[in-house]
Amino acid sequence: MTSDPQTVAPDLFTTADGTPLAGPGQVVGLFAGQCTDCSRFTFPARGRCPSCSAALTRVAFDPHGVVVLHSAVLHDAPGALVLAPYQAGFARFDQDLLVSGLIVTDEDTDEVSIGDRIRCESYALTDGRLTYAFRVVRNEQETNA
């Protein structure tokens, strides 16, 4: 296990193209854990399988998913290094896993809807470290980029 000092926690995500993580806005894949026995996925890849307690192996998800639930935090939350208001929710990935995360949009399209396609990106916290966020993508070409 490696620790990247630029990220909010080690082993949450990696760049999708294998290049070094350099800053916000890079396309990233979440590191999920896949059970070595029952193949179940969980995020993040911590501990052991929630179903059968077998060991997990780390798998990088494809960056693309779909918004299944979304809301917003309108007032600053204790300990958060994200300034309110901000949007957050759950996205569904190919492995039939729903993962929570920040949701960001382009400035001119602030509305988020269930079913919106997203891609995972690195996102800068107020202290400069990186977490992940789900960026809503509006056209097919961009999704498949």
Add this chain to the structure above:
Amino acid sequence: MTDVMVAGVGIHPFGRFPDGYRELGSHAVSEALADAGIGLADIDMALVANVGAEMAKGQNLLARVGRPGVPVINVEAACASSGGALYLGAELIASGRMETVLCVGVEKQPRGFIAASGYEQWQIESGLGVNPLYFALQAQELLEHTDTTVADLALVSSKNHGHAVDNPNAMYRKPMAPEEILASRMVCPPLTLLMLCSPNEGAAAVVLMSRDAARRRAVDAVRLRSVGLVSGGPDDWFTPSPSMPIHRTELTSRAAEQAYSRAGIGPADVDVVECQDTDAASELLAYRGLGLCEPGEEAALLRSGTTTLGGDLPVNPSGGLLSKGEPLGASGMGQLHELTQQLRGRCGTRQVDNARIGVGHVMGAGLNTCVVVVSRD
């Protein structure tokens, strides 16, 4: 197995107070002991539910009332802490190991968002350690998959605030129209401020006794028929889990199945319910989880008036957490206080007619969930 009885109940009102948790808790304990007609020297054990106080909290609290010299054990299971204490107390009596167990719930919860709900540091720093966010996402899922509307969420809160008007132990006792609730400050869409409960302070205590002991003392006891208690399984989801499977089991359903099975009853037998209305949508989800309606019929049950005082199955006649506020460790014990008084017929203008079977329900972080069943006999 021996029948377990609720022989006495006591409560310190829920709200904001200058006193510390020891004073709040000892007030509730003294009231419960007096209600049961016993002294502290008569208990075999005390179980004290609390989330945020100091170490040896139960021992420190009880020292305000006396030092019985019996075991005092502190129990913490987030918002279901009271359920954990009741579960253990009931098991000890049912097994014949003990005759009288004092269960106490107490809390002095700071204002604002509940911190330290089990999130990892990266979740908190990433802005994802915010309880109301997840309540809002649950609410959105309910709105998306059923005919529930935002107006229904306001109706839940309005109903419970209406119930609390006559509850001297509630923090908020002013009736609130749905329009006022909808117009209150948005916290996490679709939930407005008045659709969310306020974490606060309070205490409640319950004296559990074997049926024989209660009979000997000739107390006005109700029967604690069962306590269903679960923590997170692989397919459950609640805060603070950062991921969840698409097909999920429901914590409340799992706890309710246990409780109904052990009690030998079904949801159709229930006369009154006190459930975890942390937010307005949570109450509707509890209707489903407790088997009061089929999935998808939550809003219809609410709109029918069935769950309003005067309806066939009042839910949260105390005003619920939306009106009482939520002192985490005490909320479940407060529910049992209300249910016991309802079954005794002592609730005055908020009395549920002919209440013979009551159900309490709490759930919280750590995916801890508890359902209790009490009955008049």
